[in-house]
Amino acid sequence: MTTTTHDSSAPLSVDRDFVADHTVERDQRPIIADPTKFKVAIFGANVTTGQGGLNLAENTIKLGNWGEIQDLAQKADRYGVDGFIPIARWQGLSGPDRPWGRQYETFTWAAGLASATQNIQIFATCLIPFIHPVMAAKMIATVDHISGGRMGLNATAGYFKPEFKMFGVEIAEHDRRYDLADEWMTIVERLWAEEGEKYAFDFDGEFFHLEGAQSYPKPVQSPGPIVMSAGASPAGQKFAFDHANILFAAIPNIERSAGAVSKLRRNADEAGRPDLGLWSGVHIICKDTEKEANDYVKYIEEKGDWESALRYQHIVRDGGGRSFDWDAYKQSDDYKQDESVKTFFRAGLVPLVGTPEMIVDGLQKLKDAGISGTCVGLVDYDEGLDRMNEQIFPLMRSAGLRD
Numbered sequence: 001m002t003t004t005t006h007d008s009s010a011p012l013s014v015d016r017d018f019v020a021d022h023t024v025e026r027d028q029r030p031i032i033a034d035p036t037k038f039k040v041a042i043f044g045a046n047v048t049t050g051q052g053g054l055n056l057a058e059n060t061i062k063l064g065n066w067g068e069i070q071d072l073a074q075k076a077d078r079y080g081v082d083g084f085i086p087i088a089r090w091q092g093l094s095g096p097d098r099p100w101g102r103q104y105e106t107f108t109w110a111a112g113l114a115s116a117t118q119n120i121q122i123f124a125t126c127l128i129p130f131i132h133p134v135m136a137a138k139m140i141a142t143v144d145h146i147s148g149g150r151m152g153l154n155a156t157a158g159y160f161k162p163e164f165k166m167f168g169v170e171i172a173e174h175d176r177r178y179d180l181a182d183e184w185m186t187i188v189e190r191l192w193a194e195e196g197e198k199y200a201f202d203f204d205g206e207f208f209h210l211e212g213a214q215s216y217p218k219p220v221q222s223p224g225p226i227v228m229s230a231g232a233s234p235a236g237q238k239f240a241f242d243h244a245n246i247l248f249a250a251i252p253n254i255e256r257s258a259g260a261v262s263k264l265r266r267n268a269d270e271a272g273r274p275d276l277g278l279w280s281g282v283h284i285i286c287k288d289t290e291k292e293a294n295d296y297v298k299y300i301e302e303k304g305d306w307e308s309a310l311r312y313q314h315i316v317r318d319g320g321g322r323s324f325d326w327d328a329y330k331q332s333d334d335y336k337q338d339e340s341v342k343t344f345f346r347a348g349l350v351p352l353v354g355t356p357e358m359i360v361d362g363l364q365k366l367k368d369a370g371i372s373g374t375c376v377g378l379v380d381y382d383e384g385l386d387r388m389n390e391q392i393f394p395l396m397r398s399a400g401l402r403d
Contacts, residue, residue, distance in 0.1 A: 022222035024149035039373030041083030049099040051377030059380040077117040079389040088125040093308040114147035123152035137191035149220035178235040191215040192224035241271040258369040283349035309345035356391035
């Protein structure tokens with residue numbers, strides 16, 4: 001079924017008798033429907049500096065007012081970007097005036113952008129342990145109606161121990177977090193689907209005990225909105241195989257992506273999910289010349305918030321439970337030569353640096369490896385989107401990567 005779009009600045013003509021529940025087939029949404037098209041989503045435009053990295057460079061996201069983010073989303077929508085995906089952060093790494101120090105909550109963020117855009121898929125990223133499944137199912141369906149069937153859920157089991165402490169929630173062992181996520185997602189899927197004589201149901205699980213669970217209206221997308229999840233671990237992969245449409249794959253770098261992706265593709269196929277899209281995350285720095293691009297990398301490294309990067313590394317690797325002496329560590333300046341810290345400085349994304357031609361060559365390598373889409377982090381999102389539209393997308397179309 002096709003849907004009509006509208007000029008968000010114009011008044012809507014509404015058929016008040018029309019019921020939108022389950023009127024758009026999820027599998028026909030552009031972000032997953034065309035297997036020949038390499039999808040591009042903008043990542044992290046809901047926190048200060050976004051997924052452009054942990055730096056204090058000029059022209060990063062400031063999150064000073066809503067118009068800043070709405071303008072970016074509308075620009076991405078006009079340019080034909082496929083998705084707009086936030087990260088889930090509830091507190092910063094090193095204070096409110098530092099990278100990731102200000103954060104928009106992702107469901108209300110998605111609702112605001114859904115009403116201000118026309119075609120782009122708008123996601124909310126949900127930290128499952130903090131949101132009840134009945135509440136999540138209702139919020140997701142509401143945004144799906146606001147957007148006319150363009151809502152997506154990026155589901156994550158969580159890992160950031162300081163945030164768990166802030167919510168007063170115990171952080172479980174890794175695989176147990178996915179046991180909870182599986183039960184949570186099973187409830188959400190039933191709330192999206194069951195109606196008629198089965199309009200309400202009881203659920204008695206290990207983590208949730210529900211009586212008369214129900215959620216109306218149903219989502220616009222049938223059987224429910226698009227779901228994305230990460231899956232580096234076996235438990236994470238199983239969750240994606242059971243519940244997701246897109247799996248966010250961890251790859252070491254562009255050149256060595258084929259081996260990791262082929263193994264993941266094989267695992268998905270063996271799990272009966274040949275339809276599962278495999279995506280990656282890239283940190284794009286594009287300039288007119290290779291020298292300009294490399295000089296810009298040096299600039300943002302000079303502006304890097306290395307303390308935040310190191311804190312991020314410790315939180316990911318150690319669950320946030322181990323303290324460290326930052327002042328002692330930075331005396332030698334070795335931290336700036338530590339490639340593992342640089343990975344966290346780039347917010348964990350794979351770097352893709354160079355001219356527009358070099359960027360497209362890297363995206364082609366990802367496509368050849370079996371990746372069908374990418375979440376893109378940018379330093380200057382406004383300038384980066386313009387380059388995407390004016391330089392990168394035309395070359396992608398010439399290469400057969402986009403229509």
